[in-house]
Amino acid sequence: xxxxxxxxxxxxxxxxxxxxxxxxxxxxxxxxxxxxxxxxxxxxxxxxxxxxxxxxxxxxxxxxxxxxxxxxxxxxxxxxxxxxxxxxxxxxxxxxxxxxxxxxxxxxxxxxxxxxxxxxxxxxxxxxxxxxxxxxxxxxxxxxxxxxxxxxxxxxxxxxxxxxxxxxxxxxxxxxxxxxxxxxxxxxxxxxxxxxxxxxxxxxxxxxxxxxxxxxxxxxxxxxxxxxxxxxxxxxxxxxxxxxxxxxxxxxxxxxxxxxxxxxxxx
Amino acid sequence: xxxxxxxxxxxxxxxxxxxxxxxxxxxxxxxxxxxxxxxxxxxxxxxxxxxxxxxxxxxxxxxxxxxxxxxxxxxxxxxxxxxxxxxxxxxxxxxxxxxxxxxxxxxxxxxxxxxxxxxxxxxxxxxxxxxxxxxxxxxxxxxxxxxxxxxxxxxxxxxxxxxxxxxxxxxxxxxxxxxxxxxxxxxxxxxxxxxxxxxxxxxxxxxxxxxxxxxxxxxxxxxxxxxxxxxxxxxxxxxxxxxxxxxxxxxxxxxxxxxxxxxxxxxx
Numbered sequence: 001x002x003x004x005x006x007x008x009x010x011x012x013x014x015x016x017x018x019x020x021x022x023x024x025x026x027x028x029x030x031x032x033x034x035x036x037x038x039x040x041x042x043x044x045x046x047x048x049x050x051x052x053x054x055x056x057x058x059x060x061x062x063x064x065x066x067x068x069x070x071x072x073x074x075x076x077x078x079x080x081x082x083x084x085x086x087x088x089x090x091x092x093x094x095x096x097x098x099x100x101x102x103x104x105x106x107x108x109x110x111x112x113x114x115x116x117x118x119x120x121x122x123x124x125x126x127x128x129x130x131x132x133x134x135x136x137x138x139x140x141x142x143x144x145x146x147x148x149x150x151x152x153x154x155x156x157x158x159x160x161x162x163x164x165x166x167x168x169x170x171x172x173x174x175x176x177x178x179x180x181x182x183x184x185x186x187x188x189x190x191x192x193x194x195x196x197x198x199x200x201x202x203x204x205x206x207x208x209x210x211x212x213x214x215x216x217x218x219x220x221x222x223x224x225x226x227x228x229x230x231x232x233x234x235x236x237x238x239x240x241x242x243x244x245x246x247x248x249x250x251x252x253x254x255x256x257x258x259x260x261x262x263x264x265x266x267x
Numbered sequence: 268x269x270x271x272x273x274x275x276x277x278x279x280x281x282x283x284x285x286x287x288x289x290x291x292x293x294x295x296x297x298x299x300x301x302x303x304x305x306x307x308x309x310x311x312x313x314x315x316x317x318x319x320x321x322x323x324x325x326x327x328x329x330x331x332x333x334x335x336x337x338x339x340x341x342x343x344x345x346x347x348x349x350x351x352x353x354x355x356x357x358x359x360x361x362x363x364x365x366x367x368x369x370x371x372x373x374x375x376x377x378x379x380x381x382x383x384x385x386x387x388x389x390x391x392x393x394x395x396x397x398x399x400x401x402x403x404x405x406x407x408x409x410x411x412x413x414x415x416x417x418x419x420x421x422x423x424x425x426x427x428x429x430x431x432x433x434x435x436x437x438x439x440x441x442x443x444x445x446x447x448x449x450x451x452x453x454x455x456x457x458x459x460x461x462x463x464x465x466x467x468x469x470x471x472x473x474x475x476x477x478x479x480x481x482x483x484x485x486x487x488x489x490x491x492x493x494x495x496x497x498x499x500x501x502x503x504x505x506x507x508x509x510x511x512x513x514x515x516x517x518x519x520x521x522x523x524x525x526x527x528x529x530x531x532x533x534x535x
Contacts, residue, residue: 034322034323036337037337037338061398080396081396081397081398081399082380082395082396082397082398083395083396084395084396087334087335090393090394090395091395094393095392095393096393098382098390098393099385099389099390099391099392099393100389101388101389107381107396107397108397109397109398109399109400109401109402109430110398110399110402111355111358111399111401111402112401112402114351114355129402130355130358130359130402130405130406131401131402131405132401132402132404132405132431132432133432134405134429134432134433135397135400135401135405135429135430135431135432136381136387136428136429136430137381137397137401137429137430138401140387182324183343184322184324184325184338184341184343185321185322185323185324185325185338185343186323186324186348186350186351187322187323187324187351188323188351190350190351191351215348235337235338235339237337237338237339237343238338238339241335241336241337241339241532242335242337244335244525
């Protein structure tokens with residue numbers, strides 16, 4: 001009997017997640033997934049329904065999870081390397097928030113935001129990265145500084161650690177012990193899981209596949225919920241493709257018809 | 268327009284083949300329909316070992332020429348998982364080629380995908396964000412700028428916001444547009460490599476917001492029969508033309524591709 005089998009189906013599996021007990025206003029909340037793949041809209045909705053405000057959101061490459069939280073007025077600061085509804089269009093609420101200056105947007109590059117999360121994962125105050133010291137992203141982002149490398153003297157960008165209070169992930173499957181399987185691109189989810197103080201995961205299904213194939217170990221998982229299609233309308237390979245009609249609908253509508261992005265309403 | 272789209276994709280494939288020779292790149296990061304098809308073509312046209320990256324965790328995928336399939340078109344079941352550190356390592360060690368389509372590109376080959384006009388705090392138009400541009404334009408890896416239109420709105424004297432800064436000395440950056448192929452090297456700056464058949468130097472100059480040296484420029488070699496055949500084999504539906512077509516034709520092609528892919532999905 002392996003440890004995974006011995007653990008059975010107890011914690012971190014749970015029937016529900018008590019948002020209010022976990023998330024405080026002003027909390028730093030990071031989303032896993034990349035672009036329009038594996039975004040936990042179900043958990044984003046849980047935040048919205050609990051009325052959590054003033055969030056500091058981290059979305060490495062964001063899409064509709066960012067749109068939903070912006071539409072709900074839940075975001076005080078957004079940290080991202082880019083937000084768009086890939087292949088469908090620009091993200092209208094993100095665009096408007098920036099053009100109106102209504103939300104503080106802290107722009108990163110992919111490499112520098114990865115370094116900031118990697119620093120947190122390793123317990124370091126900061127980490128250097130290969131991002132250009134001459135980029136306006138570095139000039140504008142208070143978490144990025146240019147220093148002389150102590151050994152070579154080369155001008156080097158250093159990223160301050162970003163340690164999310166909460167990471168919200170969606171994966172295709174998890175085993176009884178809580179090991180997470182990601183059949184498609186894991187993106188930066190593994191480093192996000194290690195960087196964050198608390199990790200909540202929705203999984204399409206429970207699986208008995210070998211734990212050796214897991215992308216993320218159960219030791220990083222705090223709450224695990226069985227929630228088929230909780231990434232809708234984003235994709236979750238190999239279970240469901242991105243719902244392009246729903247994504248197009250979101251991009252083309254004005255106002256805040258948030259239930260367009262509600263898996264419970266739309267499925 | 269189809270002819271031009273085919274030529275541009277074939278030029279891109281020639282670039283990938285040349286860049287993938289020993290000591291060159293080992294991975295092409297697939298970012299656009301034409302770079303995907305050109306990558307697939309390059310593998311058949313002389314770069315058999317070139318890996319096609321389809322994500323942060325999949326540097327060696329087996330993508331189909333598809334528009335709507337996302338990860339379902341990447342052949343993931345046959346591909347190794349690669350941790351994200353490999354993506355950054357390959358970039359840092361000059362092993363990656365990547366095609367980017369910035370909203371603006373300027374006289375020193377700085378790129379912009381963050382905002383058009385306005386100020387940092389109040390952009391006139393907020394674009395998606397700089398994504399990997401601040402990392403890859405600065406890297407010793409290969410970067411191709413591919414623009415579907417060659418206009419002074421995109422090819423500007425100075426970008427509104429520096430996403431990717433001017434490339435480091437010694438690395439070559441190459442720009443491919445409907446008018447021709449241009450090279451950038453820090454110092455000498457932009458140089459015309461070739462104009463596509465029928466394009467005049469003056470036409471290119473008028474459409475470019477920064478100075479370009481034109482000495483020694485040639486005409487882009489026409490599509491060979493072999494290239495035509497390979498494009499037909501790897502992309503029978505013509506996905507690679509999508510980003511170069513005018514909006515109505517692009518919408519039509521896009522709808523047709525979506526139908527084909529939906530049918531293929533349903534019949535699985």
